[in-house]
Amino acid sequence: MKRIRGLSLHVIPFSEVQKLSIGERVKKILNLVLGNKIVILHGRLRPEEEARLIEDTMALVDHIKSFKGIELAVIEPNIKGKNILIKMKHGLAKRLVGDNSCLSVIGPASVIKEIKRDPRKLELWLN
Amino acid sequence: MLEIIKKISKRIIGNFFRRKDNIKIGFYGPPNSGKTSLANRICKDWVGEEMGKVSNVPHETRNVQIKEQVKIKNKGKNLMFKIVDTPGIATKIDYEDFLKYGMKKSDAKKRAKEATQGIIESIKWLDDMDAVIVVLDSTQNPYSQVNITIIGNLIARKIPVLIAANKIDLKKADIKKIESAFPEYKVVGISARDGTNIEEFYGSLFKLSKEV
Numbered sequence: 001m002k003r004i005r006g007l008s009l010h011v012i013p014f015s016e017v018q019k020l021s022i023g024e025r026v027k028k029i030l031n032l033v034l035g036n037k038i039v040i041l042h043g044r045l046r047p048e049e050e051a052r053l054i055e056d057t058m059a060l061v062d063h064i065k066s067f068k069g070i071e072l073a074v075i076e077p078n079i080k081g082k083n084i085l086i087k088m089k090h091g092l093a094k095r096l097v098g099d100n101s102c103l104s105v106i107g108p109a110s111v112i113k114e115i116k117r118d119p120r121k122l123e124l125w126l127n
Numbered sequence: 128m129l130e131i132i133k134k135i136s137k138r139i140i141g142n143f144f145r146r147k148d149n150i151k152i153g154f155y156g157p158p159n160s161g162k163t164s165l166a167n168r169i170c171k172d173w174v175g176e177e178m179g180k181v182s183n184v185p186h187e188t189r190n191v192q193i194k195e196q197v198k199i200k201n202k203g204k205n206l207m208f209k210i211v212d213t214p215g216i217a218t219k220i221d222y223e224d225f226l227k228y229g230m231k232k233s234d235a236k237k238r239a240k241e242a243t244q245g246i247i248e249s250i251k252w253l254d255d256m257d258a259v260i261v262v263l264d265s266t267q268n269p270y271s272q273v274n275i276t277i278i279g280n281l282i283a284r285k286i287p288v289l290i291a292a293n294k295i296d297l298k299k300a301d302i303k304k305i306e307s308a309f310p311e312y313k314v315v316g317i318s319a320r321d322g323t324n325i326e327e328f329y330g331s332l333f334k335l336s337k338e339v
Contacts, residue, residue, distance in 0.1 A: 046283070047276060047279030047280040047282070047283045048280065048283060050272075050276040050279065050280070051250050051253070051276060051280050054216065054218055054246065054250060054273075054276065055246075055247050055250050055251075057218060057219075058220070058243040058244070058246045058247050059243070059247065061219075061220050061239075061243045062240060062243045062244065068219050068220065068221040069217070069218050069219025069220055069221070070218045070219060071218065071219065072218055072272045072276075073272050074272065074275070109218070109219035109221070115272070116268070117268075117270045117271070117272070
C-alpha cells in the first residue's frame with residue numbers, strides 16, 4: 001500500500017460539535033484546515049453555517065498569504081424513492097439527534113484540487 | 128379603535144402593493160455562470176442599457192451591482208423590479224488562476240483580493256432579497272457544494288427561487304442534469320448570450336414574483 005505523503009485526515013464525531021455555536025464550529029473546522037488537514041465531519045453543517053464557513057474562509061484567504069481556500073462536499077443518504085416509513089424515520093432521527101446521517105468533507109484547496117460529487121459518491125482529486 | 132384598524136389595514140395594503148410593485152431580485156450563482164450576462168440581457172430589453180461588464184475571466188463582477196426601476200412587461204401585465212447582480216460565490220480563490228488569462232501578477236493579486244471581498248458581500252446580501260434567480264452553467268456539473276449551499280440558504284430564509292440553466296446554446300449543455308439535481312425547483316433553460324428562451328424566462332419570473 002502506498003502512503004500519500006502530506007495527506008492527513010481528521011475525523012470529527014457529531015457529538016464533538018453538536019453543542020458548539022456557529023462561530024465555534026466554523027473556527028474548529030478552519031483551524032484544522034489551516035493545519036493542512038482534511039476534515040471528515042460526521043454530520044453536516046446547516047446552510048447558514050456553510051455560508052459562514054465560506055465567509056470566514058474568504059476573510060482568511062485575504063489575510064493568510066499561502067491559504068487559497070477550501071474544498072467542501074457532503075454525502076447524504078439516498079432516501080429519494082424510499083417508502084414513507086423510511087423517510088419518516090430519517091426525518092424523526094434528524095429532529096431528535098441532528099443531521100448526523102451525512103458525511104462532510106472539508107479540506108484545504110492547496111491539498112484537494114477538486115471534489116467531484118454525484119449523488120452517490122465523492123471523488124477527491126489531490127494536488 | 129376604528130382609527131387603529133384603519134392604520135393596520137393601510138399598512139397591510141401598503142406593504143402588499145410595495146412588495147408586489149418593486150421586487151428586489153438577486154442573481155446568485157458560481158463564478159462564470161452568466162449572472163451579469165443575464166442581468167445585462169434583462170436591462171437591455173427593458174431599460175435599454177447594460178448593467179455590468181462581462182468577461183471569460185472568472186470573478187469579473189466583484190461588487191454587488193444594482194439597477195433600480197426595471198419595468199418588465201409580460202402578457203399585458205407590468206411589474207417593477209430592482210435587479211441585484213452579485214459576485215459569483217466560490218470556496219477558493221487563487222490569484223495564479225488569473226495568470227493563465229495573461230494577467231499581470233499585481234493585477235491578478237488585486238483581482239483575487241477584490242473577489243474574496245465580493246463573495247463576502249454576496250453572502251451578506253442574501254438576507255435582503257425578495258426572490259432569487261440562481262444562474263447555473265448548464266454545461267457544468269450542478270452537484271457542486273456551492274450550488275447546494277446557495278439554494279440551502281435561500282430555503283432556510285424562505286426566499287422564492289427560480290433556477291436559470293444558462294448557456295443552452297452550447298453543445299455540452301444538459302438541463303436535465305440540473306433538473307434532476309434540484310427537482311423541487313422550476314428550471315428554465317436559457318441563453319443569456321443569444322436570448323434563446325428569454326420569453327419563457329420572463330413568464331417564470333412573473334410566476335416567481337407571485338410567491339413574494
